[in-house]
Amino acid sequence: MAPAITLAAEAPKLSAADTGFMLICSALVMLMTPGLAFFYGGMVRVKSTLNMLMMSFISLGIVTILWVLYGFSMAFGADKGSVVGWTSDFVGFSGIDKMALWDGYTIPVFVFAVFQLMFAIITPALISGALADRVKFSAWAVFLVLWATVVYFPVAHWVWGSGGWAFDLGVIDFAGGTAVHINAGAAALGVILVIGKRVGFKKDPMRPHSLPLVMLGAGLLWFGWFGFNAGSWLGNGDGVGALMFVNTQVATAAAMLAWLAYEKIRHGAFTTLGAASGAVAGLVAITPSGGAVSPLGAIAVGVIAGVLCAMAVGLKYKFGYDDSLDVVGVHMVGGIVGSLLIGFFASGKGQSDVEGLFYGGGLDQFWKQCAGVFGVLAYSLIASAILAFLLDKTLGMRVTEDEEVSGIDQAEHAETAYDFSGAGGGVVGTAAPALAATQSKKVDA
Template sequence: MAPAITLAAETELSAANTGFMLICSALVMLMTPGLAFFYGGMVRVKSTLNMLMMSFISLGIITILWVLFGFSLAFGDSHGGLIGWTSDYVGLSGVGNAELWDIYNIPIYVFAVFQLMFAIITPALISGALADRVKFSAWALFITLWAVIVYFPVAHWVWAPSGGWAFDLGVIDFAGGTAVHINAGAAALGVILVIGKRVGFKKDPMRPHSLPLVMLGAGLLWFGWFGFNAGSWLGNDDGVGALMFVNTQVATAAAMLSWLLYEKIRHGAFTTLGAASGAVAGLVAITPSGGAVSPVGAIAVGAIAGLLCAMAVGLKYKLGYDDSLDVVGVHLVGGIVGSLLVGFFASGKGQSEVEGLFYGGGLTQFWKQCAGVGAVLAYSLVVSALLAFVLDKTIGMRVSEDDEVAGIDQAEHAETAYDFSGAGGGAARTTAPAPAADTASKKVDA
């Protein structure tokens, strides 16, 4: 998935690489439930189930779209560098079991399912910005349209070896800084500018209801991200995937520490929410850059991203946009930081011989990164805002104010996350037991 491919062409299927990629695909799939827990713990109790469902529905909708035509649009033969199409990929009907992907020694089926997991989690990332106020039916329709109009074309630009324009330009995005994180973060910003703020924004307390759930979700994301990143080299033949694995761990640790240090200096405490958010910021930033930088470079990328993302999350209060769970501050900003820092920290000893400014390569790669970042950000922001506007003016994007205040879980799903009605209270346990005779008579009467 990186633009400068050094892996030699193989003519035979590799059982080792195929097995590795299937495991990586499963790890990336786990990230979507992990994201659901991460987001679910960050909202108030009355929105917990809705937040979980906004991630889980993506597993259903995007899977079907991908098999029917999404894979063909994203990775089929290029048309003008903007969109793909290969009829054999429609419904995956013309793909043989052992037919290999491009120059790699893994089956097309394996590459398709690995990329499917990326397509699933990307729209799910957007949901965190819209917590507490969006109709579930409108959300389902939005991600259906967004995947077709935004994600599939952008994935083609960035990763399609058949002629995606960003791929051919030499934009380095190892595993999704532009196609996933900037794409989702810009979309989140576009939608929230259209649908507006939550009731009580900047007035009512909107604290996370379950920080243990947040930490569980962050842990699952961190775990799954090794498949997300290391798997994006599509094999283990030259050690680049191993470099990415190491850099994923290193950058995440650096970002978490950087975020916590900023938080302590700025707010006087090390919080669990800060630790979880810092870790995710590091994961986001190393995603595009980890195959190009050294482990020391990964420390720099993570530390810079942790600091800048921590600073960015407060902008919503200053600028007045209601990004509920900081998708813009973490994913958009983290994706931009990680993508642009390739132009400074690329060592020339990873996925390609491209060198950044600090390694004597000048600013050539930096400007290429700027082109990729700018194009994806602008396209996703504008198209996502237009989609949200059309849906809002037709079927309506938001629940009613009464439903929002009472709780979107009950209004949209007829359920609540926690039911304590059957739990015994302290008073009941201290009540004296009835005499044996009375108890027996009550049983007979019953």
């Protein structure tokens, strides 16, 4: 991520090309949240499909409003103690002139703000995959508000905000390995340790109900990720964004192939779920590192992430935590891998002159990356667990066991994803008789 700095008196001239490019990148990142919804939605059982989709879609609504009201100010406002930002002009976007430029860049503040908004939306949505089948939708909505406020906005400032402790330390995170993926993965682990396992975990089959939907979601994520990564250099025409674009493709391809190879050796088959998961693991790992490594380095990052993430998804069975859709194994582990490998593979020819161990730079950058990785991980895990505990003791985080067994879609949304009766919509419960009566009157008329 390009450095986030406060507005200056003298700004460069507006670039229509950079502005247009960044608006397109913002739209691509927005598309990733519906893509994530499809990816997760296909991985759950039929009875949880709509709930999984809604847990991502509601983030588009809630986080957008929070970002405008105070989130942008907390993340990218003037530094307050290296922990959080605050600029009153950013509150409600009330003091931002439409022609004001983000300092040091050729794009308007509004464009930077909306690009960063899309990151803020998808990060908590990532957490939802670990909580499939068992969380009240109302409790999830409240958790979104609290988590974005207490965890995401401050962590974004640490990593990308001028004056944030990780930013000032020199931690490299081009587009979100720590602020997005480790943050979300650690949060997922913290929450599931509080709310517990699904009914039937390790006993009942919980296979994906629609692998085509999973592949569609993975494809949309891959496509949108080019905006996520290449756009994070904010349109500067120095070739770094282009390098990141190339490395995104290269690492993702390498990780997918590595995951499939591991899967074939370990389980004897190349699966579509493995291909989709491997691609996402590569996307996650290259997110922090792609501006610092060469394309050959990106291949190494992808291969290492593909194998390690494939190994990590099985840890939930060994240690007994129910990470429903492998958010911990893919996003937390992939984010850690990609962030730490910067300390070894940074070439000094990308976003900065920082060199990793394999390029003669020693271990200085590696230790900085460790500080950023484990600082964010510890804070997010602990804070998220506390938030989940408080919500569980007040609102109650989980649906009842009967509702979970019968299907969270019907219990929480009064709908089903698929209508196998051939009669049309999926409305159930008290709304169904009224709908049937209305249709009957229309036929009689």
